[in-house]
Amino acid sequence: MAIVRWKNNDLYDPWETMRNLQDEINHYFDMDRLPAGSGLFDRTNSPPIDVLESGNEFLINCEIPGMEKEDIELSVASQVLTIKGQKKIDAEDREKKYYRRETFSGSFQRTLSLPASADPEGIQAELKDGILSVKLPKKKEAIPKQITVKVN
């Protein structure tokens, strides 16, 4: 007869806390805290971005809450993508009585050198719920091709 360890899920498991702690720490290692793509002219106020790569395209997400399409400038010049914008403060805003102020206002910029395989011609951008997502297809020659090998 095999001995099976008895485990009652309702009981408090002290190791669970340890495992959660482990996950928590791993989570911080997964995150790229330093803006790796920042260039010389980047300022400290740069919104966080995610860059994802799949087989045939790139996806860049950028968090810019509360900004309208008109206030954002997106440009690509020689494989460098620049996201620029300005969050304005109204004149009357200064007169308001603030209890707490944590949000940022002013101008920001983020530059990113695109991989050589990205094709800036087919760039598409969308702003939804305060997230700017930019889709960049890969150049045709960079898309992996499936080659069937015939065996005689």
Place this chain on the structure above:
Amino acid sequence: MNRKEESGKALEKNEKKRTRTACCDIFHDEKQVTLNLEMPGVSRESLDVRIDGNLLIITGSKKLPSLKGDFLIREIRDEDYHQEFTLDDTIDREKIQAVVKQGLVTLELQKKESVLPRRITIN
């Protein structure tokens, strides 16, 4: 079963995503208190604002456009938002308005009529 698998299972089990508080501005004028919360990735459907007694509870789940692939840079925290505020007696519980626009949640809490400044006519 090794520990890594086990911890993966534990993660699946409690499924809930990590939560954090959003950046918040609070200001007031004579008639109302306004809260501005920055919650990028939260849409109208995924935002939940509740009042429970004296608590104003704001929960928003974040959704990012995604792609089946690998991260080259990852700076955006994939975390939901959860925040609680205590309301005092000057706030009219019936008159709370919430608007979400481009990830910016604006809550307007009207003050009760009884606490509004009144002009007293002199006879």
